[in-house]
Every structure is written in structure tokens, then in C-alpha cells.
Amino acid sequence: MTTEATEATAPAPPAGKVLLELNGLRREFGSRHTTVAVDDVSLEVHEGETLALVGESGCGKTTLTRLLLGLLEPTAGNVRFDGQDLAALSASQLRGVRRQMQVVLQDPYSSMNPRMRITDIVAEPLVTHDPEARGRRARARTRERVGELLEAVGLDAGIQDRYPHEFSGGQRQRVSIARALALRPRLLVLDEPTSALDVSVQATVLDLLAELQRRLGLTYVFVSHNLAVVAQVADRVAVMSRGSLVEVGEAAAVLHSPQHPYTRQLLDAVPVLDPRRGRRAAERASSAAGADSR
Ligand SMILES: Nc1ncnc2c1ncn2[C@@H]1O[C@H](COP(=O)(O)OP(=O)(O)OP(=O)(O)O)[C@@H](O)[C@H]1O
Numbered sequence: 001m002t003t004e005a006t007e008a009t010a011p012a013p014p015a016g017k018v019l020l021e022l023n024g025l026r027r028e029f030g031s032r033h034t035t036v037a038v039d040d041v042s043l044e045v046h047e048g049e050t051l052a053l054v055g056e057s058g059c060g061k062t063t064l065t066r067l068l069l070g071l072l073e074p075t076a077g078n079v080r081f082d083g084q085d086l087a088a089l090s091a092s093q094l095r096g097v098r099r100q101m102q103v104v105l106q107d108p109y110s111s112m113n114p115r116m117r118i119t120d121i122v123a124e125p126l127v128t129h130d131p132e133a134r135g136r137r138a139r140a141r142t143r144e145r146v147g148e149l150l151e152a153v154g155l156d157a158g159i160q161d162r163y164p165h166e167f168s169g170g171q172r173q174r175v176s177i178a179r180a181l182a183l184r185p186r187l188l189v190l191d192e193p194t195s196a197l198d199v200s201v202q203a204t205v206l207d208l209l210a211e212l213q214r215r216l217g218l219t220y221v222f223v224s225h226n227l228a229v230v231a232q233v234a235d236r237v238a239v240m241s242r243g244s245l246v247e248v249g250e251a252a253a254v255l256h257s258p259q260h261p262y263t264r265q266l267l268d269a270v271p272v273l274d275p276r277r278g279r280r281a282a283e284r285a286s287s288a289a290g291a292d293s294r
């Protein structure tokens with residue numbers, strides 16, 4: 001799978017089993033002037049890892065995530081989640097698989113109804129997917145669960161009756177993370193989750209995501225154009241250009257000794273980048289030394 005970037009020292013294979021498998025995925029848009037947004041993408045994502053997806057604007061990152069989430073049908077190829085081919089599932093089976101994959105987008109405000117209270121925003125997936133969460137009698141239990149979710153993302157359980165505009169961008173992003181966790185998913189797709197935030201707020205949200213991943217054993221597909229962020233969060237990096245994957249490998253290898261000219265070009269655009277300072281690299285170094293393990 002990892003063809004480039006393995007010459008010097010072969011990296012250890014990712015620890016977890018394969019959770020998500022993309023095989024020859026292709027997606028075209030338009031009928032007369034066809035755009036090939038995703039072109040023959042094959043990729044495995046392992047349980048518990050963070051795979052970063054990077055590439056220039058318009059290269060197909062979001063389209064690829066919508067394909068893997070089963071929100072968009074591929075023109076060719078297939079997606080397997082936990083061994084199940086999404087295209088082979090019945091509608092109700094697909095719903096069951098989809099609840100295990102949730103998404104957090106760049107701008108939480110655009111995906112929140114400003115007239116809904118925080119409690120209803122976070123409870124929305126519960127109410128949609130779980131008949132038991134509906135109705136008056138379930139209300140107290142649902143509020144309790146929403147309170148737990150808010151606390152899990154570092155917010156006060158008492159904010160439930162307030163509205164999105166009363167919060168900062170970072171707090172709203174925490175609310176959308178709480179909502180994404182409501183159904184206890186195994187995979188989170190994070191599409192530029194911190195790109196709209198100030199650098200200091202960005203750091204606290206990245207810390208939260210790292211903590212949640214450790215605690216809940218989550219798998220992340222992390223889309224970002226910010227390579228400094230990628231160096232901090234990623235176990236592996238997949239580099240995309242014009243719909244295709246041009247390089248996939250361990251984060252340190254891809255960021256330190258890129259094999260593909262396009263990756264070098266992306267890296268050259270970043271003035272200072274030292275993935276050795278990234279948390280993941282430090283963790284790996286300390287666990288390799290036997291001091292700690294994830
Ligand atoms: N629904 C659609 N209809 C037509 N073309 C689309 C559609 N969605 C995406 N495209 C096209 O597919 C290509 C890839 O778009 P996509 O949004 O996946 O890129 P991206 O890598 O996520 O970009 P960005 O970094 O700006 O978010 C672009 O050329 C885009 O115009």
C-alpha cells in the first residue's frame with residue numbers, strides 16, 4: 001500500500017485493523033463537460049489512527065470524504081467499512097453503518113440552525129436515529145446524555161438552553177464535535193475542523209480531538225491544507241492532487257522526505273515545519289523508548 005517513502009527504513013504497519021477500505025474510487029460530475037473529482041483512489045484507514053488528507057483546493061478531498069461516508073455514490077469503485085461494501089447494503093443496513101461514521105465541518109455555524117437550542121442541536125442525531133430518544137418521556141434522559149456529551153468536549157452541561165450565536169467559534173466547534181459523538185461513532189471525518197479558528201483556539205480544539213481519540217478509540221480522517229496542523233495530528237498522510245492520490249505514508253516520512261514532486265511543492269509553500277515537534281512524533285518516540293504507549 002505504501003509504495004513511496006519506504007526506502008530508508010520500512011515503517012511499522014499501522015497498529016489497528018482495517019476499518020475503512022477504498023477501492024478504485026472514481027467520481028465524475030456533470031454530463032457534457034465531465035469533471036473527474038476523484039480518480040481511482042484506493043486507500044486503507046486503520047482503526048485508531050489519524051489519516052490526514054492533504055492537497056490543494058479543488059483536488060477532491062471533500063468529494064472523497066462524501067464518497068467514503070456513503071453520502072455520494074461513486075461512478076466506479078467501492079467503499080468498505082468494517083468489511084462491509086456500502087453499495088451492497090440495504091437502506092436500513094446503510095443507516096446502521098452510517099451512524100458509525102460522523103463528520104465535523106470547518107464552519108459549524110453553517111450546519112447549525114441558529115434558532116435551535118444547543119440541547120436540540122446535540123440531540124439531533126439521537127432523535128433521528130434512535131426512536132427511544134423521541135417523545136416527552138425520553139426528554140430527561142436525552143438531556144442527561146447531551147449534558148455528558150457537552151462535558152466530554154469541555155463545555156458546561158448547563159448551556160443546553162442557549163443558542164449558537166451566544167458562543168465563540170471554538171465553543172461552537174466543540175458543540176459540533178459533541179453532536180458528532182452523540183451516536184458513539186467509530187470514525188470521524190474532520191474536514192478542515194480548525195481552519196476557521198484563531199491559532200490559540202485551534203490548538204485547544206486539536207488537543208480535545210487527541211484526547212477524545214485516545215479515550216474513545218476513534219479513527220480520524222483529517223482533511224487539512226495546513227501542514228503544520230497535519231504534522232501535529234497525523235499518523236499517516238495521504239497527498240491528493242487533481243483527484244488522485246500521489247503519495248501515502250507515515251507522517252514523518254511524507255513530511256520530511258517526500259517522494260513525489262507535488263508533495264515537495266506543497267511543503268515548499270510552508271516556511272517552517274518540523275514534524276518532530278508534533279505531538280504524535282513525540283509520543284511515538286517516547287513509546288519506542290518504552291516510556292509510554294498509547
Ligand atoms: N456537486 C458538485 N457538482 C459539480 N462539481 C463538483 C461538485 N462537488 C465538487 N465538484 C468539483 O469537484 C472538484 C473537487 O471538489 P472538492 O470540493 O472535493 O475539492 P476540495 O479538495 O475539497 O477543495 P477545498 O480544499 O477547496 O475544500 C472540483 O473541481 C469541484 O468543482
Ligand SMILES: [Mg+2]
Pocket residue numbers: 061062063191
Ligand atoms: Mg473541501
